[in-house]
Amino acid sequence: xxxxxxxxxxxxxxxxxxxxxxxxxxxxxxxxxxxxxxxxxxxxxxxxxxxxxxxxxxxxxxxxxxxxxxxxxxxxxxxxxxxxxxxxxxxxxxxxxxxxxxxxxxxxxxxxxxxxxxxxxxxxxxxxxxxxxxxxxxxxxxxxxxxxxxxxxxxxxxxxxxxxxxxxxxxxxxxxxxxxxxxxxxxxxxxxxxxxxxxxxxxxxxxxxxxxxxxxxxxxxxxxxxxxxxxxxxxxxxxxxxxxxxxxxxxxxxxxxxxxxxxxxxxxxxxxxxxxxxxxxxxxxxxxxxxxxxxxxxxxxxxxxxxxxxxxxxxxxxxxxxxxxxxxxxxxxxxxxxxxxxxxxxxxxxxxxxxxxxxxxxxxxxxxxxxxxxxxxxxxxxxxxxxxxxxxxxxxxxxxxxxxxxxxxxxxxxxxxxxxxxxxxxxxxxxxxxxxxxxxxxxxxxxxxxxxxxxxxxxxxxxxxxxxxxxxxxxxxxxxxxxxxxxxxxxxxxxxxxxxxxxxxxxxxxxxxxxxxxxxxxxxxxxxxxxxxxxxxxxxxxxx
Amino acid sequence: xxxxxxxxxxxxxxxxxxxxxxxxxxxxxxxxxxxxxxxxxxxxxxxxxxxxxxxxxxxxxxxxxxxxxxxxxxxxxxxxxxxxxxxxxxxxxxxxxxxxxxxxxxxxxxxxxxxxxxxxxxxxxxxxxxxxxxxxxxxxx
Numbered sequence: 001x002x003x004x005x006x007x008x009x010x011x012x013x014x015x016x017x018x019x020x021x022x023x024x025x026x027x028x029x030x031x032x033x034x035x036x037x038x039x040x041x042x043x044x045x046x047x048x049x050x051x052x053x054x055x056x057x058x059x060x061x062x063x064x065x066x067x068x069x070x071x072x073x074x075x076x077x078x079x080x081x082x083x084x085x086x087x088x089x090x091x092x093x094x095x096x097x098x099x100x101x102x103x104x105x106x107x108x109x110x111x112x113x114x115x116x117x118x119x120x121x122x123x124x125x126x127x128x129x130x131x132x133x134x135x136x137x138x139x140x141x142x143x144x145x146x147x148x149x150x151x152x153x154x155x156x157x158x159x160x161x162x163x164x165x166x167x168x169x170x171x172x173x174x175x176x177x178x179x180x181x182x183x184x185x186x187x188x189x190x191x192x193x194x195x196x197x198x199x200x201x202x203x204x205x206x207x208x209x210x211x212x213x214x215x216x217x218x219x220x221x222x223x224x225x226x227x228x229x230x231x232x233x234x235x236x237x238x239x240x241x242x243x244x245x246x247x248x249x250x251x252x253x254x255x256x257x258x259x260x261x262x263x264x265x266x267x268x269x270x271x272x273x274x275x276x277x278x279x280x281x282x283x284x285x286x287x288x289x290x291x292x293x294x295x296x297x298x299x300x301x302x303x304x305x306x307x308x309x310x311x312x313x314x315x316x317x318x319x320x321x322x323x324x325x326x327x328x329x330x331x332x333x334x335x336x337x338x339x340x341x342x343x344x345x346x347x348x349x350x351x352x353x354x355x356x357x358x359x360x361x362x363x364x365x366x367x368x369x370x371x372x373x374x375x376x377x378x379x380x381x382x383x384x385x386x387x388x389x390x391x392x393x394x395x396x397x398x399x400x401x402x403x404x405x406x407x408x409x410x411x412x413x414x415x416x417x418x419x420x421x422x423x424x425x426x427x428x429x430x431x432x433x434x435x436x437x438x439x440x441x442x443x444x445x446x447x448x449x450x451x452x453x454x455x456x457x458x459x460x461x462x463x464x465x466x467x468x469x470x471x472x473x474x475x476x477x478x479x480x481x482x483x484x485x486x487x488x489x490x491x492x493x494x495x496x497x498x499x500x501x502x503x504x505x506x507x508x509x510x511x512x513x514x515x516x517x518x519x520x521x522x523x524x525x526x527x528x529x530x531x532x533x534x535x536x537x538x539x540x541x542x543x544x
Numbered sequence: 545x546x547x548x549x550x551x552x553x554x555x556x557x558x559x560x561x562x563x564x565x566x567x568x569x570x571x572x573x574x575x576x577x578x579x580x581x582x583x584x585x586x587x588x589x590x591x592x593x594x595x596x597x598x599x600x601x602x603x604x605x606x607x608x609x610x611x612x613x614x615x616x617x618x619x620x621x622x623x624x625x626x627x628x629x630x631x632x633x634x635x636x637x638x639x640x641x642x643x644x645x646x647x648x649x650x651x652x653x654x655x656x657x658x659x660x661x662x663x664x665x666x667x668x669x670x671x672x673x674x675x676x677x678x679x680x681x682x683x684x685x
Contacts, residue, residue, distance in 0.1 A: 007682065011679075014665050021660070035604075038604070151669045152669060155638075155665070156669075157641035158614050158672065235611050238608065239608055281678075
C-alpha cells in the first residue's frame with residue numbers, strides 16, 4: 001500500500017501545527033465559533049449532540065496493522081474505548097474533547113494518517129472498492145488513481161469552499177462494491193479501444209434529501225488528463241452550483257437543473273482550456289504510486305482446500321469469504337454486525353486484534369467497507385480456520401455478510417444533532433428478530449439500510465429494504481422503503497406508504513420478507529423478486 | 545475605513561473600482577469590482593487595460609471568487625487582484641494560491657498571524673496560477 005515520502009509527511013505534520021494554532025486561537029477567543037467551524041470541519045471535527053466527534057480519513061478504505069492499532073490507541077486514550085467505522089470507509093470517534101484534537105492529529109500523523117477534509121464543503125475522502133488488488137474481476141487496481149486524486153484534492157485552494165460537500169469514488173470492475181454512481185463523481189477505470197487505461201466519469205449522483213443516480217458524462221478520460229478533467233467538473237460546479245439553499249447545493253441538483261447535456265457542454269469547454277494548463281502529473285507519477293500497490297509475495301501453489309468439518313466455520317467461509325485472484329487465497333470480511341451490536345462499532349481491543357490478524361494473516365493489510373465492515377484482503381485458505389477461531393473468540397465472526405442483519409445504520413438520534421429518530425436501537429432490534437442464521441441465509445442477500453433522518457447517511461435510498469426515521473408530532477416514526485440498490489444495478493428505493501412505530505416497522509419487514517419467500521422463483525434474491533413482482537403486491541401485504 | 549493589504553511592488557491604483565455593469569457600459573474604466581455571482585470571463589476582452597480587479601466575498605464560505613481569480617490569471621491578467629469583504633486570515637493562503645495579491649478585509653487582520661498563515665506550507669499538491677511547483681513535479685524533477 002501507499003507510503004508517504006518526505007513531502008506527504010511534511011504536509012500532514014504542517015496541518016497538525018496549523019490546527020493546533022487554530023484551536024489555541026479558538027480557545028483564546030480570537031476566533032468566533034462561526035469562523036472556527038469551517039476550519040475544524042476541514043479537520044473532521046463536528047460538534048454533535050453531546051460532544052465533539054472526530055472523523056479520521058482512511059483513504060480508499062485501506063490501512064495497515066500499525067495504523068489500525070493507532071485507531072485503537074485513540075479510542076482508548078481519547079474516547080470511550082471504541083470507534084465507529086463509517087459508510088465513507090472512515091472511522092469516527094464520538095466523545096472527543098476539543099483541546100485533545102491537535103494531539104490526536106499528531107498521533108495520526110505519526111502513522112501517516114490524518115483527518116484532512118473528512119468534513120466541510122470540500123472534496124472528501126476518496127472511496128474505493130474494498131476488494132481492490134485482491135479480486136479477479138478488476139481491470140486494474142483503482143487505488144493508485146484514488147491516491148492521485150487524494151493528493152490533488154488535499155488543500156485544494158480553488159475547491160475548498162464549494163457550495164456543498166463533494167464525494168468521489170473510484171472502482172475498476174463492472175461489479176460495483178462502492179456505490180459508485182451514488183457519488184458526486186463516480187469513476188470507473190476502463191480500457192479504450194486502443195487498450196489504454198482511462199476513466200469513465202459519472203457525475204451528479206448522491207443520496208440525501210434528493211437521491212439521484214449519476215449520469216455518465218464522459219466515456220473515457222486518459223490517465224494523463226485525469227486531473228484537468230476533474231478540475232473542469234469541479235470548476236463548473238464551484239461557479240454555478242446553488243448557494244442560496246444548502247439542501248439544493250449538491251452537484252446533483254445543478255446537473256438536474258441544467259440537464260446532463262448542458263453540464264457536459266460546459267465541462268468540455270472548461271476542459272479544453274484546462275488541459276493546456278499543465279495540471280496533470282506525468283504518467284511516471286501514476287507509475288510511482290502504482291508501485292506501492294504491487295501484489296504482496298503470495299505463496300505459489302497454495303492449496304485451495306479448506307477443511308470445513310467445523311459447521312460454524314463452514315458457514316462463515318460460505319458467507320464471509322470471497323474469491324481471490326490468487327489461487328489458494330481468499331478475501332475475508334469481518335462483520336461488525338453482531339447480534340444486538342451497534343453496526344460499525346469496534347472496541348479498542350477488537351481493533352487491536354484486527355491489526356494483529358492483518359499482520360499475521362493478510363500481508364499487513366486491512367480495508368474498511370462502505371457497509372461498515374472490515375476486510376482482510378489476502379488470507380491464505382489454509383490459515384482461514386485459525387483466523388476464524390481468533391475472530392470468533394473476540395465476537396468478530398458473525399457469519400452474516402450481506403444478510404439482513406448486516407445492516408448499515410447512521411448514528412441517529414443517539415449521537416447526531418440532525419437526526420429525527422434513533423437508528424441504532426432499531427438495527428439492534430432487527431438483529432434480534434432475525435437472529436436465527438438459518439432464517440437469514442434462507443432470505444439470502446438482503447441489504448437493509450437505516451437512516452435517522454432525510455440526510456440519508458444510512459443509505460436508506462439504496463437499501464433493498466430501506467428505513468427512514470422521521471419525527472411525527474414529537475414521536476419517532478419509521479418509513480419503509482423497498483427496491484434500492486447501491487450495486488452495479490443501481491436503483492433508488494421507494495416509500496411503501498404510511499410510517500410505523502419501531503416495532504411496527506420490524507413487523508412490516510417480516511411481512512415483506514415472508515412475501516418474498518412465498519413469491520420468489522428459482523435463484524431470485526429479494527431485490528429480484530421485488531423488481532419482478534412490483535411495489536403494489538408488497539403494499540397490499542403490508543397495509544392490507 | 546478598510547485597510548488594503550497589498551503584496552505587490554507597484555503603486556496602488558488610484559481610480560475607484562466600478563461595478564461590472566458600469567464597467568461594461570463605459571469604455572475607459574481601469575478598475576472594476578465583481579460580485580460573487582458575476583462571470584469573470586466577461587472581463588477577458590478588457591484585461592489589458594485593467595489595473596485593478598476587486599472580487600467580493602459576501603461571506604468567507606462563498607468560494608466562487610476563488611474560481612473567478614483563477615480564470616482571470618489563467619487568461620493572463622497581471623494587474624492587482626484584490627479580495628474584498630469577509631476575508632479572514634485562515635483563507636489568505638488559498639486566496640493567494642488562486643492569484644489574489646491584495647486583500648481588503650472587512651475586519652482587520654493581525655499581521656503576525658497573517659505572516660504565519662502565508663508561510664506555513666512549504667509545498668503544495670496541485671498546480672494553480674501562483675506557479676508554485678506541485679509536489680509531483682518536485683518528485684520527478
